[in-house]
Amino acid sequence: MTTTDSRTRSLIDVDVLEYHRLLTPEQQEKLAEIRAALAEIVTPHVAEAWSRDEFPHEIARRVGELGYNHISGMTEDPLFRGHLMAELARADISLSVYFALHNDLVGATLEALGSEEQKQTWLPGLYAMEYTGCFALTEPEHGSDVAGGMATTARREGDEWVINGAKRWIGNGTMSRIAIVWARDEEDDQVKGFIVETDTPGYEATKIEHKTAVKIVQNADITFTDVRIPAENKLEKANTFADTNVILLGSRNGLGWQAVGAQQGILDAARRYALERTQFGRPIAGHQLVQSLLVQIAANLAATLGMAHRAVQLEAAGEVSMTQASLVKLKTSQMCRESAALGRQMMGGNGILADVGLGRFFCDVEAIFTYEGTYEVNSLIVGRGLTGHSAFL
Ligand SMILES: Cc1cc2nc3c(=O)[nH]c(=O)nc-3n(C[C@H](O)[C@H](O)[C@H](O)COP(=O)(O)OP(=O)(O)OC[C@H]3O[C@@H](n4cnc5c(N)ncnc54)[C@H](O)[C@@H]3O)c2cc1C
Incomplete structure (x- = not known):
């Protein structure tokens, strides 16, 4: 017997408890627009890139143009922002990881822990999607225990910092212009944050092959061999774990x-x-x-x-x-x-x-x-x- 429950039959969405009604009508409308756009831009094409372990630059560019390039610029309402991030994951989890890294780890770190000058230098290009960044915390030998066990070091030498060590699983690692790198200061043993330009000599990123999850995301092993960065590239407010x-x-x-x-x-x-x-x-x-x-x-x-x-x-x-x-x-x-x-x-x-x-x-x-x-x-x-x-x- 088919259902006769008209309310059930009228469910247009999978949100049975209608959480979306906590959004304003304008936000609901915008969300529906974004969903339709993602269904066109992402859904028909993304499986091909996923199967080939390739990052779909053109799809990402078009998703960025919907506002995902700078999601906190799209809305200041955290609830709406949550729904927007969900819509992206609904279309493709890998792309939502890419934009979460871009906004919530790289952008958010610069916004919260960077100096005014660091923000002015790096945020406009990041949000214009001229480049992206990565967030390098996990290490080959220290995943869950990275807070206490971090082995990557930073040494102050005159007006430079010298970074040595290795990071693993770093999303966007092979295609970033900048890396937010966490390293232990040899002098006071505290974990500090640094902005490393990825074309600096001694920085080497290698794609992790044979992944079976979020295959679009380019995760990398990164090594730092006497990577010298200017002193002003230490994140101003990143001084402890x-x-x-x-x-x-x-x-x-x-x-x-x-x-x-x-x-x-x-x-x-x-x-x-x-x-x-x-x-x-x-x-x-x-x-x-x-x-x-x-x-x-x-x-x-x-x-x-x-x-x-x-x-x-x-x-x-x-x-x-x-x-x-x-x-x-x-x-x-x-x-x-x-x-x-x-x-x-x-x-x-x-x-x-x-x-x-x-x-x-x-x-x-x-x-x-x-x-x-x-x-x-x-x-x-x-x-x-x-x-x-x-x-x-
Ligand atoms: C797809 C992907 C993307 C990622 N992107 C990034 C990124 O962009 N930047 C970044 O810095 N990191 C990234 N990571 C790393 C991620 O944060 C780590 O994989 C995670 O923290 C776990 O560390 P691990 O893989 O070294 O596992 P381990 O820490 O080696 O853990 C192995 C197992 O031991 C268990 N375990 C560990 N300690 C204990 C304990 N005390 N008690 C009980 N069980 C324990 C764990 O739960 C797990 O089951 C990414 C990882 C993946 C898979």
């Missing part, structure tokens, strides 16, 4: 929106397929077990939206803590991962395809689950907040 955490708190807290967008994309594709695919003489959408899979994804999405909204409220009030950001990150990325598996399962064999199926999302959510702190590391942060006991060691 706590300063890095200011940036990571914001980006981690915003990650829920990437999980929202990914699940919107997953539910879009799964619902469409369920309505189109016929087995045993009826659309598979009419089979109870198929509906159960769709409902689980929709429920995960609604829960993720709730957490992402609350995270934005806390951040806007200037009250978000790392415990809260970690809880949002670990749970939303876990639900996202589950939704990708359910959607892929629901689409049968076609589910593993990168273009018409959910193969791309299925692989890409593994990256969301891992970066900005793994599930375990974020659990330890929340556990410490709940109990007062640190269980890291």
Whole structure:
């Protein structure tokens, strides 16, 4: 029997609890425009680039022109900004990673920790997309324990800093004009931030090959061999690891929106397929077990939206803590991962395809689950907040 619930039939979007109605009518309209533009610019072409591990420069340029080149210039409303980031992840997770790096890590670091001169030098070109940057924190031997274990060093020599060491997994690393590099000052042992121009002698970036997630993002191994930069390229306000955490708190807290967008994309594709695919003489959408899979994804999405909204409220009030950001990150990325598996399962064999199926999302959510702190590391942060006991060691 087909549904007679007119309210259900009128659902135009996968946002069952209608969170989008918390936006103004103008914002909802703009969001619909952006969604339509992304469906034209990104959706038909992106799987090809993804399958070839290539960065689609022309697609990224056109996405940038929609306002993603400088998202905080597009809106000052953090809730709308969250929905905008979700729309991009809904079209493609890799591109949302690229623009999150561009805006939330590189742009945000320069804005929050740079001097006025550093901002004037680097932000206009960054936001005009004349170039992009990367954020180099993780190291080959220090991922989760990078705060205490960072081995990359910076040494002050006259009016220069000399950087030595290695970084790993650095998104945009092979195609950036500047790198925000975190290194331990040999003199006071504190982690400091530096702007390194990537054509400086001694800087070498090598693409990490054979990735199976966010394949469009060009992640790199970077080595620094006596890289000499002018003293004025030290980020003015990046003097301890706590300063890095200011940036990571914001980006981690915003990650829920990437999980929202990914699940919107997953539910879009799964619902469409369920309505189109016929087995045993009826659309598979009419089979109870198929509906159960769709409902689980929709429920995960609604829960993720709730957490992402609350995270934005806390951040806007200037009250978000790392415990809260970690809880949002670990749970939303876990639900996202589950939704990708359910959607892929629901689409049968076609589910593993990168273009018409959910193969791309299925692989890409593994990256969301891992970066900005793994599930375990974020659990330890929340556990410490709940109990007062640190269980890291
Ligand atoms: C696609 C992608 C993009 C990335 N982009 C960037 C980037 O642009 N810039 C950047 O600086 N970094 C980036 N990263 C790095 C990312 O932040 C790290 O991968 C992440 O912090 C985990 O570090 P690791 O991979 O070295 O794993 P490890 O730290 O080696 O962890 C391995 C396993 O051990 C577990 N573990 C570690 N410590 C504990 C503990 N105390 N208790 C229990 N379990 C523990 C972890 O949870 C994990 O399961 C990226 C990573 C990926 C995959």
